[in-house]
Amino acid sequence: MGLIKGSLLIDTQQFVNERFGPEVWRMQVAELPASERAAVLRPVSACWYELSAFRSLLQALCGHVGGQSGFVMEELGRFTAVRELSGTQRWLFHLGRPCFAVKNLNLCWRRMFDVGQWTSQHENGALALKLVGWEGEPHFCDWNTGYIRCALEFLGWQVNHFEHTAGPTCGETACAFNAVVQLKAGAVRVRKITSQGELLHMARALAQCAQAEELARLIVELIRIQLDCADAQLWISEDEGEEMRLLCTAGEWRRGSQRSCLLLETRGRMVGRIEVRHVQAQLDQAAAHLLDELLPFMASSLANALGSRTPEPGTPRNDSEAFGQRLLAARHLWALTARQADVLTLAVQGKTNKEIAQELGCQKSTVELHMSHILRKCGADNRSMLTSSFWSLR
Template sequence: MSRDGSPPAATQGPASTGFIPGNKIFNRRDFVRERFGAAAWDAVLALLSQEDQAQVASVDPGAWYDVHLVERLISAACQQLKLDDGLLMEMGRFDADRELSTVYRWFLRLIRPSFAIRHMNLYWRRSHDTGTWRSWQNGPEVSAELRDWAVSNRAMCITLLGYLGRTLELFGGKLASLEHTECRSEGHATCIFRTHLELPADEPRPGRRPTRADISSLARELAHSPNREALVEALVTLLRFQFGCSWVEVWVTGQEDRMQLMGVSGERGPGDQRRFVLEVAGRAVGRLELELPRGPGQRGVDEVLAELMPWVSIALETARVDRSEPHHVEESELARRLRRAREIGQLTPRQLEVLELVARGKTNKEIAAVLGRSEGTVEVHVTNLLRKYGASNRAGLVAMFWGEL
């Protein structure tokens, strides 16, 4: 749809250069039917060619279809229903609500918003095999750039803007604005999207404990991690916030098949400790050590973890092989510095956890909320850390952590 509101004609498009799943077509159908009525949907279809009508009528939500079929469908809807930007954004939000099922929403609550923003292209690839996203955050300002999408259609971009906005809302934030500042359909090299997102904190939000019914969805989410560092971050967060583990260590097989610590979080306590050797084809790819809280529901947690571990092993191996990483895996920079800090300062697990959050830029209030402790207790830990490392203030401690360790 052009800036002046005049819709493009719904004509047969170019040869396929990309595909999207059929559920995208179903979602647009349901939006039109619920918003305008069944007769309106029939009127939209009447503007399509007979070939397109036949394809739409036989769509399988799990199969993939030419992305230009959806483009022609959107163009026909704009022509028949006089869709403006507001309605197109509503269509995008509707698509997000339908596509982000209960499990996906649960997982969005689990991951850090900053992680999802950095890896936006990872999620895009689940429903598009064309186009590449690059996204970044500067304070509350979130910007995203879409390159090389097979579609060059402003109406389609506006639906993406609505989808993006709704997805960001699922992180618990509030959107102050949504803008599509540059569009390829208007001669720009790429499409640029911007929004102002107010988040309470860049932290996961605890939810219900996973069950065996969630294993396939969890496995799929973990397998999509772009590299081992991202996978370990997601795994540690999953175990701490959803399974209720008080302490987690993730080791991976690195150079010369030696185990290297790549993720650590929490503090050992009176819970029940578990160790899992992560294997693929009889070869160890990592090790997971954790502590479960004691209670009547522990047996169920043990069963879920036991079934999940083979998928974790595969995801760990895939993150190395399929992401073109070297065969050896170095510790993440954060994990390496934390290990060094623990050795130098002889830190307790709690002190190490506080140091990690201080290094991430968290305030005492935020750290207290994450750890479930009082601000006074956190302040004592921070004071002890300053003394151990000879830093005069918090900024000096952070600078020392990232510069000297």
């Protein structure tokens, strides 16, 4: 059936309370089966719940509004898009251009649903989106219409035309949309990384970007803005020993600018280099330091996206080596102490605090203290998010 994030249930409750009043919400919840009612009454934003609970809520709301159900579902979809895309943790989609966000729409979708897969095509302002692997219903189509249209606008598009072309109401299993879009005038799409928390989110996003050209464009834009440079160029070498070639550039060359170079290395192999030209005599030290911590993840993600034809030196030969490389990445990215790394090693293998304490020969309270520091450093709300973050590292 699938799962949904608790934040979606919270968004729905707030929408109903603001639009129709708390009494209507209580009536809707009262109509739900007892097994779904408990989750809806006290959802935790970071936890996952049965998709059937959300379906039942939408059906109850449609029953309450009657003939206006289509309009209300679209409004709820728009409300959800604003809530889900405007938080500080969604900053990546303000960094990338709108076409990047559209091509990677699943990054947004997977924050709410564990089912369904988006595909997209964009050419000369014509945009085609399709959601497959999804048991759609008419009210879900209306909800999706509001969500997707608002998401496109929120991410920097001016939507001149939008229509729902396929779905359950048309006898189709997939949900499809067509739109005519153009960039909003003066849309600002970039901003600096200013904290370790943003650094972590950027590293995760780099690991999930499979398109080499889009990844390269994102990297050079980030470099240029992070260092306040006039120009940034990304040069790559797809095979070891191969002469580097220019893959992507951003900005414009300025008279009197100085040149600096950043190297992209992963597992002992040179993947590429980034050349920047800057007018100021010295780069911002704090911004450059954060960028330096991100370079290994840029190199690793770029190597994966390029799909090198020859094996990389030091490529993990077994699960033990792969785990060790993830642990090194976690220590570097999250600034863990040696003891915190020991605790993390056991925690991501499913050990309880008591079991970790026994294995490390310390008190359970000591392990709990280490775990609280680890969660804070990696930006996770709980052990489940910590484990997910760890295994997403490369």
